[in-house]
Amino acid sequence: MSLLKLVLGRRLANEEYVERKISAFEGVPAMGLDGLGSSSYGPEAAMTVLLPLGAAGMAYIGMVMVPILVLLAVLYVSYRQTIRAYPSNGGAYTVSKANLGANASLLAASALMIDYVLNVAVGISAGVGALTSAVPTLHPYTLALCLAILVLVTIMNLRGTIDAGRAWALPTYVFVASFVLILAIGVYNTVAAGGQPHAVVSPPRSPNPTEAVTIWLLLRSFAAGCTAMTGVEAVSNGVSAFREPVVTRAHRTLGAICGILGLLLGGITYLVRSYGITAMDQSQQGYQSVLSQLAGAVIGRGLFYYVAIGSVLCVLCLSANTSFVDFPRVCRLVAQDDFLPRPFAAVGRRLVFSVGILYLAAGAGLLLIAFGGITDRLIPLFAIGAFLTFTMSQLGMVAHWYRELRRARPERERHRHRASLAINGVGAATTAIALAIIIVAKFVEGAWITLLVIPCVIFLLRMVKRYYSELDGQLREDRPLDLRDTGPPIVLVVTESWNRLTDRALQFALRLSPDVMAVHLMALGGPDVHERHRLLRRKWSLDVEQPAKAAGHKPPQLVLLDAHYRRIEGPLLKLVAATEKDNPDRQIAVLVPQLVKEHWWQYLLHGYRARRLRTALLRYGGSRVVVIDVPWYLQEPRIEEGLEQEELLGAHSTRAAGR
Amino acid sequence: MSLLKLVLGRRLANEEYVERKISAFEGVPAMGLDGLGSSSYGPEAAMTVLLPLGAAGMAYIGMVMVPILVLLAVLYVSYRQTIRAYPSNGGAYTVSKANLGANASLLAASALMIDYVLNVAVGISAGVGALTSAVPTLHPYTLALCLAILVLVTIMNLRGTIDAGRAWALPTYVFVASFVLILAIGVYNTVAAGGQPHAVVSPPRSPNPTEAVTIWLLLRSFAAGCTAMTGVEAVSNGVSAFREPVVTRAHRTLGAICGILGLLLGGITYLVRSYGITAMDQSQQGYQSVLSQLAGAVIGRGLFYYVAIGSVLCVLCLSANTSFVDFPRVCRLVAQDDFLPRPFAAVGRRLVFSVGILYLAAGAGLLLIAFGGITDRLIPLFAIGAFLTFTMSQLGMVAHWYRELRRARPERERHRHRASLAINGVGAATTAIALAIIIVAKFVEGAWITLLVIPCVIFLLRMVKRYYSELDGQLREDRPLDLRDTGPPIVLVVTESWNRLTDRALQFALRLSPDVMAVHLMALGGPDVHERHRLLRRKWSLDVEQPAKAAGHKPPQLVLLDAHYRRIEGPLLKLVAATEKDNPDRQIAVLVPQLVKEHWWQYLLHGYRARRLRTALLRYGGSRVVVIDVPWYLQEPRIEEGLEQEELLGAHSTRAAGR
DSSP, X not given: OHHHHHHHOSOOOGGGGGGGOBOHHHHHHHHHHHHHHHHHXXXXXXXXXXXXXXXXXXXXXXXXXXXXXXXXXXXXXXXHHHHHHOSSOOSHHHHHHHHHOHHXXXXXXXXXHHHHHHHHHHHHHHHHHHHHHHSGGGGGGHHHHHHHHHHHHHHHHHHOHHHHHHHTHHHHHHHHHHHHHHHHHHHHHHHHTTTOOOOSSOOOOOOOOOSOOOHHHHHHHHHHHGGGGTTXXXXXXXXXXXXXXXXXXXXXHHHHHHHHHHHHHHHHHHHXXXXXXXXXXTTSTTOOOHHHHHHHHHHOSSXXXXXXXXXXXXXXXXTTHHHHHHHHHHHHHHHHTTSSOGGGGSOOTTSSOHHHHHHHHHHHHHHHHHXXXXXXXXXXXXXXXXXXXXXXXXXXXXXXHHHHHHHOOSHHHHHHHHHHHHHHHHHHHHHHHHHHHHHHHHIIIIIHHHHHHHHHHHHHHHHHHHHHHHHHHHHOOOSOOOOOOOOOOEEEEEESSSSHHHHHHHHHHHHHOSOEEEEEEOOOOOTTHHHHHHHHHHHHIIIIIHHHHHTTOOOOXXXXXXXXXXXXXXXXXXXXXXXXXXXXXXXEEEEEEEEOOOSTTHHHHSOSHHHHHHHHHHHHSOTTEEEEEEXXXXXXXXXXXXXXXXXXXXXXXXXXXXX | OHHHHHHHOSOOOGGGGGGGOBOHHHHHHHHHHHHHHHHHXXXXXXXXXXXXXXXXXXXXXXXXXXXXXXXXXXXXXXXHHHHHHOSSOOSHHHHHXXXXXXXXXXXXXXXHHHXXXXXXXXXXHHHHHHHHHHSGGGGGGHHHHHHHHHHHHHHHHHHOHHXXXXXXXXXXXXXXXXXXXXHHHHHHHHHHTTTOOOOSSOOOOOOOOOSOOOHHHHHHHHHHHGGGGTTTTHHHHTGGGBOSSHHHHHHHHHHHHHHHHHHHHHHHHHHHHHHTOOOOOTTSTTOOOHHHHHHHHHHOSSHHHHHHHHHHHHHHHHTTHHHHHHHHHHHHHHHHTTSSOGGGGSOOTTSSOHHHHHHHHHHHHHHXXXXXXXXXXXXXXXXXXXXXXXXXXXXXXXXXXXXHHHHOOSHHHHHHHHHHHHHHHHHHHHHHHHHHHHHHHHIIIIIHHHHHHHHHHHHHHHHHXXXXXXXXXXXXXXSOOOOOOOOXXXXXXXXXXXXXXXXXXXXXXXXXXXXXXEEEEOOOOOTTHHHHHHHHHHHHIIIIIHHHHHTTXXXXXXXXXXXXXXXXXXXXXXXXXXXXXXXXXXXXXXEEEEEOOOSTTHHHHSOOHHHHHHHHHHHHSOTTEEEEEEEEOSSOOOHHHHHHHTTOOOSSOOOEXXX
């Protein structure tokens, strides 16, 4: 217990909810690392596709990146609207559920969930990949490093979104500050040098062209570059994490993330062209990332270079955090609609949805282990999820504004709605087009897998819903309490020998019912077994039957059972079945006296007889059987002390209302 | 469940006990692998110590091995006597308990237990070491191979001693046949060649002498060679595994093991001298074991050579099996005296003491993992245990015969007892001397560790005994049943909402007591929380209170609890404490209605609320609280089907005696 407290912090009371909410300062590291980190690989991905054009590729990178920047702006504006319209949660699931119906919302939910799991595995492995290529001696520890980072991010998020946000604030803001500075210096140098700046460390020469430009190549480059935008939806899914005024803080966070991302993307595109930087083949010796070449060209290889590149590594490794903030919140909404297991909606020890966090970590951990920490091949799978969600969310907003428009009376309001409709309409159209391009461009590389998995997830969600509906249907009760009198239960007391524990159990049993049977397992063979049974019967008659008779009770019967398989469960359940048959309208209560284990080592010193017995009785006994646990303590516990130890009773007192 | 059945076989009934007993045919592989395997390293260990003498060492090997053979003969004769005198179990623990008292028996038990755990780790790692030096490509998998063999041996022994004995019969008898044949050929060649046989493959030349012979060197060589005798006590500890007539079969097994071992040791010693074979330094390139040199010299490197050496590897790897047969049986005896946890004495699924097998596997597994599968350094630790047990057992027998002698009347009987006393006296003296030599010779190498660990184990055994004595003291009941009337319990019913499960629970509660409170956890915040509570109260009043009043019951109260920590345990236990305080002489029954999980996936779809609640109530509630589990089934179970699935009900019917 105290280990849990050490790692996760003390259990938080409901009242502390407000203090656990975040502002934009924590919001950017918590939700923005995915988006900001993508600035380091998005442009590079687009440039890599253009590599066959050689130096001419540089001329075309602008043609690819400008539409991406426009798309980013459209997304920013439309997500601002969405957050304002759905201030409690503006994620694709909520928006499409409200406007497009259950099927669309499940499509959005499954795309989102898949995307978030992939993002964790791919983000961490990419970060560690960058780290091990910078420090090759770490290469043998790739998987271990990946898992260590996964555990770290998981723990920080189990502690709470605000803890994670604060923990990652330093690397995030160092990254932002470094690159804004580098870009500023670079732009200044370029302008000062009349467009031909001098590189401190010259980037390698661009390769010779091997292909001519085609529309298809540009489209593929665009699709690759679009990965720079995954993570933009993060704020909308995490709105509920913000402090009041929620909308303002969410807007501020979204603005900061999109603004910085746009600045970085724009600056990188501009400087790549002016410094003549091309992407390098990652599988070749001496590979350098575009950001590393750029930083080297602008500021040389000094301390500042290493700080900047170090912050890129941190941001990449921690980009998984975005998933940890959003995945549990999305799952919670889906679980509240019964499409996911209900524990996903349970508020955990630290007021976050711990179950979702653990499932996410488990899923990503399995992916990392399965791929040995190298999840490169999964990258094509995961832009699809993001753009599918973008499109669903935008389409949902279009439907929303259309409906609002039909309802709105004053012309001014209608005007505003029309403008909003237009913005989301443009958003929907552009993201849909981008999605189509991505699917076509990446279909063979693995996008088909995502397209296959999504319907499977939807099927699972529907199965969960069906289960809960059936369960609720069976449990629903519209009649008043049924009080037909069927008499007291028949009580079976499981005994091991005649001792104080049996005494206590029999006392309780006789208070419940006049029909009490004590059930005893016959000893396994041995020379003196009959003698022992005879002694037990005599003791029983003297110590139990006679006092019970004297007190006016019907004396409890002693039943000796023969267990051929050395387990009492079997013969006892048979006895239960026989008793049920003989008494068709009575309930049977099985009393299980048990020693309460107060220390861990007692689990080694005792069997699990009581637990096994209870489990078997509950599992197979049927609805006429109840199990009564009668505890025996070596040392009588004190309730208050126990609760304090379990952290279930803090400074907040418990009111018992309405007694 | 069916996986367990597949791996371990079906659950066996008590009646099948007789069929599971073994004869000498299975006894030799089951208990003898340790002893027989030691012929491959015992002489080699003695010869390694003599290495500094160079070729002259060969002359002295006889001086070392002859006392060892004599000791073996003494042990054989005295263990024969022990088995006859203690036909149910003739192990050192039983013998010293009966004749030397509790302290001596605990000393014997702890020495035995330590020895058996070490034997598993050392045996398997030595076997795998031999294997990987024969097939060097396997070297990187040393630990994995060790653990795989451990798992295999564990599973075979969990299936039963007879299964393990049958499984290892082939390698055991191939080993015996091969080496008896090789030795026979070798001896024939030697005699035929007048003492100077021609080696098919010449052994490497012996190194130059670097030291002169000393008594100390010979003693150390003797101590090293004594490892050839560990495993001789195995039969005495495993007597209970044999079929009737037990003594005959045990004698036959002991005779076979000692006879073969003696033959091998004698033959090896003879041939080593005639072929001029010396031990080689194991750390040097090109190392060959003595047995490998010998086989090569006698029969060359043909198919037969590889069969023989392969069988040595198998025998070494499987020598751990001896521990798996005896350790659980020794632990069972110790546990029956309450010095070890009682589950050690429980007969498992396959009529063996599964708990002991699992502890042994876990202990050896930890040792293997801690030492990375190379447990060489542990070898000096473990002959001590064996010789300490020999000595204790012999001393016990001396005391036994001495007492018998004083009781015996007819002179012929006294005569026989005197002879027995003499045999065990010689045994005790020789093993004690050997033990002293081993301790002195190996003290620095690690024997001191064993001498340190033994008292620690004895301390633990005593602590276990103390715990059980205290427990039994508290539980002992010598008064008749106490039947002071304290009225019906106060029943608290834990509800989640008003549904059929609550209905069932309330019905049962009202049958137990007039004082029923339904406890409901208040919802966590939200805009409509008050409205929901108001609705619940109204429904309660209509559907529960009014019908209960109409039926003449005191209407159950509805208590709404506020859980600041989102767990019902805290506030409920507080309510229990308050109720106990208000009603100082009444018991409190907490009724926990719960959905029974029939499929594994239901564990993912539901929380663990009922289990957590039950655990907290039993752990901290105190002895005035009982917990009543009321099950709810999605599909009503059938008792018989369930029991068949759990293998708790076979062909054997259950008699309910004495009803």
